[in-house]
Amino acid sequence: MKPNRKDTKSVDLAKDTVSGTNQFLTTDQGVKINDDGNSLKAGERGATLLEDFILREKITHFDHERIPERIVHVRGSAAHGVFELYEDLSRYTKAGIFTDTTRKTPVFVRFSTVAGSKGSPDLARDIRGFAVKFYTEEGIFDLVGNNTPVFFIQDAMKFPDLIHSVKPEPDKEIPQAASAHDTFYDFITLTTECLHNHMWAMSDRAIPRSLRMMEGFGIHTFRLVSSKGKSHFVKFHWKPKLGVHSVTWEEAVKINGADADFHRRDLWDAIESGSFPEWEFGLQIIPEEDEFKYDFDLLDPTKLVPEELVPVKIIGKMTLNRNPDNFFSETEQVAFHPGHIVPGIDFSNDPLLQGRLFSYTDTQLSRLGSPNFHEIPINRPINPVNNNQRDAHMRMAIDKGNAAYFPNTIGGGCPHLAKMEEGGFHSYEERIDAKKVRDRSSSFSDHFSQPALLYRSLHDWEKSHLIDAYIFELGKCNYGTIKERMVWLLAQIDKELANKVAIGLGIKVPKAIERPVNQNIGADADPKKHEPGAAKNYLEKSEALSQEHLHSDTVATRKIAVLASDGFHMKSFDKMKKYLEKNNAVVVLVGTHGGELTCDEGMQHPVGQALVTTESVLFDALYVPGGKSSIDTLKTQGKVFKFINESVKYCKAIAFDGEAEELLELSAARDFREDKAIFLNGTPAHFAKAIAQHRNWEREEKAKNIPV
Ligand code: HDE
Numbered sequence: 001m002k003p004n005r006k007d008t009k010s011v012d013l014a015k016d017t018v019s020g021t022n023q024f025l026t027t028d029q030g031v032k033i034n035d036d037g038n039s040l041k042a043g044e045r046g047a048t049l050l051e052d053f054i055l056r057e058k059i060t061h062f063d064h065e066r067i068p069e070r071i072v073h074v075r076g077s078a079a080h081g082v083f084e085l086y087e088d089l090s091r092y093t094k095a096g097i098f099t100d101t102t103r104k105t106p107v108f109v110r111f112s113t114v115a116g117s118k119g120s121p122d123l124a125r126d127i128r129g130f131a132v133k134f135y136t137e138e139g140i141f142d143l144v145g146n147n148t149p150v151f152f153i154q155d156a157m158k159f160p161d162l163i164h165s166v167k168p169e170p171d172k173e174i175p176q177a178a179s180a181h182d183t184f185y186d187f188i189t190l191t192t193e194c195l196h197n198h199m200w201a202m203s204d205r206a207i208p209r210s211l212r213m214m215e216g217f218g219i220h221t222f223r224l225v226s227s228k229g230k231s232h233f234v235k236f237h238w239k240p241k242l243g244v245h246s247v248t249w250e251e252a253v254k255i256n257g258a259d260a261d262f263h264r265r266d267l268w269d270a271i272e273s274g275s276f277p278e279w280e281f282g283l284q285i286i287p288e289e290d291e292f293k294y295d296f297d298l299l300d301p302t303k304l305v306p307e308e309l310v311p312v313k314i315i316g317k318m319t320l321n322r323n324p325d326n327f328f329s330e331t332e333q334v335a336f337h338p339g340h341i342v343p344g345i346d347f348s349n350d351p352l353l354q355g356r357l358f359s360y361t362d363t364q365l366s367r368l369g370s371p372n373f374h375e376i377p378i379n380r381p382i383n384p385v386n387n388n389q390r391d392a393h394m395r396m397a398i399d400k401g402n403a404a405y406f407p408n409t410i411g412g413g414c415p416h417l418a419k420m421e422e423g424g425f426h427s428y429e430e431r432i433d434a435k436k437v438r439d440r441s442s443s444f445s446d447h448f449s450q451p452a453l454l455y456r457s458l459h460d461w462e463k464s465h466l467i468d469a470y471i472f473e474l475g476k477c478n479y480g481t482i483k484e485r486m487v488w489l490l491a492q493i494d495k496e497l498a499n500k501v502a503i504g505l506g507i508k509v510p511k512a513i514e515r516p517v518n519q520n521i522g523a524d525a526d527p528k529k530h531e532p533g534a535a536k537n538y539l540e541k542s543e544a545l546s547q548e549h550l551h552s553d554t555v556a557t558r559k560i561a562v563l564a565s566d567g568f569h570m571k572s573f574d575k576m577k578k579y580l581e582k583n584n585a586v587v588v589l590v591g592t593h594g595g596e597l598t599c600d601e602g603m604q605h606p607v608g609q610a611l612v613t614t615e616s617v618l619f620d621a622l623y624v625p626g627g628k629s630s631i632d633t634l635k636t637q638g639k640v641f642k643f644i645n646e647s648v649k650y651c652k653a654i655a656f657d658g659e660a661e662e663l664l665e666l667s668a669a670r671d672f673r674e675d676k677a678i679f680l681n682g683t684p685a686h687f688a689k690a691i692a693q694h695r696n697w698e699r700e701e702k703a704k705n706i707p708v
Contacts (some may be wrong), residue, residue, distance in 0.1 A: 027057055067332070068367050072163055073129040075120050075177075076112035077211065077264040078331040079271055081320035083107050083134060083281070089315060092232050092285060093224035095344025097136045098315065106135040107318060108378060110334055111211040111267070115166050116177025121256035122263035123247070124177035125206045125469070127197070130216035130238065131336045132318070135382045138423055142340040143236055144360075147208070148200040149217040149304040154193050154444050156355015158520060161187060162194070180476035189485040191520055192447040192532055195493065196302050199451045202469040204246035204462060204547060209620075209694070210266050212277035212557070213245040215550075220338075220353040221298045223346040224285065225428050227421075233291065233298055233348065235305055237282040237312050243552035245694045249469060251617045251650050258615040268323055275557045275584055276321045282312035295538045296450070297443040301352045303450055307544040330378045335364045343420075346428040351440075370394050386415035438522060440530065448535035451493045457541045459548035461697035467497065471504030480507070488513045493535060555691045556584035561619040563611075563643060565592040567629030570599040572657040576623055579684035585691070587623075590614060590643075592633055600627050611639050616646040621691045626658020634663060641667050642708055649706040651699045653677040653690035668706045675699055 024032045040052035083105040090099040097105050112129035128147040152162055165187035166179050175181055188194040208214045216238030223231045255262045284305050296303040324330035337360035364373045370393035388404045403411030418424030474483045488510050491498035502509045521530045543549040577587045591597045591607035634640045644667040647654050656664045661680055672678050677696035679687055
C-alpha cells in the first residue's frame with residue numbers, strides 16, 4: 001500500500017514581513033500603545049514603576065538586539081536574484097538547476113571580507129567571500145566560495161591557526177581588518193602552502209573596485225553525478241559581466257576614510273537604480289579518469305586548474321535584482337553551508353572541504369542559537385521540509401500528529417523515503433580502501449609552482465602593485481627574521497619579485513634561512529616526503545589570471561563626477577551627460593556648493609554632491625565642463641586641484657571642455673596632454689571608451705609622484 005503523503009508546509013516569505021504602513025504601534029503581544037515617549041511614573045516627577053510592561057519589553061528587547069558576529073566573514077553585503085541555465089547538462093548531472101533550462105532559480109548572495117569586524121571598512125586588503133544560496137526545487141544548494149580560485153591552507157586542521165594569526169593580535173586587539181602584522185607573517189612563512197593564496201591577497205584582487213566586478217570561485221573540486229551514477233570532477237566559477245577591476249592601494253586607504261561603506265553602497269545603489277549585476281556561471285569539468293593527469297592534485301585547494309588546461313564552460317547566468325528588506329533578518333541571519341548540496345552534486349575528498357562540512361552547522365548553533373536556524377525565512381528551502389526533527393529553541397513549525405519517528409504506522413508511514421528516481425539523495429559510491437592515517441599526500445607538497453605561474457601571468461602594472469603590497473605588508477612587521485623568511489620564500493617563487501621586495505624593505509635576500517621543520521606534518525613523518533621542491537613550469541602564463549584580460553566594454557554603472565560651479569557651459573555638459581546616461585553610466589554633478597547650480601543658460605541643476613561632502617576616489621572618471629564663471633570659481637578652491645590631481649594619479653579618464661583648459665594647465669594634468677585617457681574638447685564617445693577601460697595604467701609610472 002502506498003503511504004499517505006501528508007500536506008506539505010508551504011513557505012511564504014511575505015507573511016513574515018512586518019509592514020509599518022497604516023498600522024498601530026503595538027507591544028510584542030499585540031496591545032496597542034498610546035504613549036511611546038514616557039515611562040510609567042509615580043507622579044510626573046516621580047520614580048518609574050516596575051509595573052511598566054511596555055517600557056520593560058522595549059528595553060529588554062533592545063538589550064538583546066545583538067547576536068555573536070560570525071567568526072570570519074563578519075562584514076558582508078547581500079542581495080536577492082535569480083539563476084538561469086543556458087544548456088541542459090544532464091549528461092554530467094541530474095541536478096535540476098543544471099538540467100532544466102526553463103527554471104528561474106531564486107538565489108541570495110552574500111559578499112564579505114574575511115578578517116574584519118562588522119563595522120570594518122569595505123576596502124580592507126582581504127579575500128572576499130562570495131556565497132550563493134540557490135533555492136532549488138530539490139532543496140538548498142549553497143556554493144560558499146571566495147573571489148580567489150585557491151585557499152591558504154590544505155587541511156581544515158590549520159584553519160583556526162590561520163584565522164588566529166590574521167585577526168587582530170590578542171593582547172592589544174590591533175590591527176583591525178588588516179593582514180599587515182607579525183602574527184600573520186609568522187604563520188604564513190612557516191606554512192608555505194599559504195604562499196599561493198597569499199599572492200592573490202597581495203594582488204589587486206584583494207582591493208576590488210566593486211563587488212559587482214569580481215570573479216567568484218567554489219575553490220574545492222566537487223563532483224557532478226549523472227542519473228546513471230557517473231561522476232565528473234568539477235570546479236565552479238562566476239565571471240562578472242562588468243569585467244574584473246580594482247582600485248589602487250592608495251585609493252583604498254582614502255576610500256576607507258571617505259566612505260567606509262563604499263562596496264555596500266555601490267551594490268545597493270546599482271540594484272536600486274535597476275542596473276542589475278550579472279555573473280555568468282562556468283564549470284571546469286574533469287573526467288574521473290583524468291584525476292592523476294596533472295602536475296598538481298585536484299584535491300589540493302591551494303591549486304587552481306589553469307583554464308588553458310581545462311577551459312571554463314559557461315552554462316548559465318546569475319542576476320542580482322533585489323535588495324534585502326532588512327539587513328539583520330536576511331544578510332545577518334543567512335546561514336550558508338558547503339554541505340548543503342542537492343542530488344547530482346557531491347563532494348570530493350579535499351581535506352579542507354571535508355572539515356568545512358563539519359564547521360558550518362556548528363557555528364550557526366552558537367551564532368543563531370538553535371538548530372532551528374533553517375526556519376528563519378531567508379534560510380528556508382522553497383520546497384517542503386518534512387522530517388522528525390522536533391522542538392529546540394525558537395521552533396516555528398507547529399508539527400502535527402503524534403508520530404515523530406520513522407518507521408511508523410500511526411502517521412501513515414510518513415514522511416516516507418524517496419527512491420533515487422524520486423529524487424532521494426544518494427551519495428556517490430566512491431570506492432575507499434585505505435589505511436587510517438593522519439598524514440598528507442606528497443602530491444600536496446609543491447608550494448611554489450602556482451604562485452610562480454600567477455606572478456608570470458600578471459601584467460607589468462599588476463606586478464608593480466603586487467610588489468608594493470608585499471613591501472607595505474612586510475614593512476609593517478617588526479621582526480627582521482619574519483621579513484627575511486618571507487623574502488627567502490619569495491625567491492623560491494621568483495627571483496625578480498624577491499629582489500624588488502627586498503630593496504623596498506631595505507634588506508638582502510638571504511642565501512639560506514634557518515628553515516624550521518615543516519610544522520604541518522606529523523612529528524614522526526618523513527620531512528623529505530613533504531619538501532616543497534623547486535617550482536615546476538607546466539605552463540608559462542595563464543591569461544585568465546590577469547585583470548589585463550578581464551575587461552568589459554561598457555560604461556554601465558560607472559560613476560562620473562562633473563566638477564562645476566555656477567555659470568558652467570550648459571551645451572557641452574548636456575551633450576556629455578546625455579551620452580553617458582544613455583549608456584547607463586551614473587553622472588553626478590559635484591558643485592562648489594550644495595543645492596542647485598545655475599548654468600550659463602540660466603537653468604537650475606540639482607547638485608548631486610557638494611565638493612565638501614565627497615572625494616575623487618569615490619568616482620571612476622572626471623569631467624570638467626567649460627563656462628568662464630564656473631572655471632573662475634573652481635580655480636580658487638584647493639580641493640578642486642586635489643580632485644583633478646588624484647584623478648590623474650590614479651590613472652582615470654578625464655575630460656576638460658572649453659574654458660576648463662585653464663584647469664588642465666594649472667593642475668597635474670598639464671604633464672599628460674598626450675595621455676590617451678585625458679581629453680580636451682574630446683567627444684563623449686572617446687571619453688566613454690576610456691572609462692570602459694577602467695584605468696590607463698600606462699600613465700601610472702609617470703604619475704606616481706604627483707603629491708596628493
Ligand atoms: Fe569558511 N567559514 N571556513 N571558508 N566561509 C565561515 O561560517 C571555515 C573556507 C567562506 O556570507 C563560517 O556561517 C572552516 C574556504 C565564506 O555567511 C565558519 C574552513 C572558503 C563564508 C567557517 C573554512 C570559505 C565563510 C563563519 C576551513 C572558500 C561566509 C560564519 C576548513 C571556498 C558565508 C559561518 C556568509 C564562513 C569555517 C574555509 C568561504 C566559521 C573551518 C576554503 C564565503 O563556519
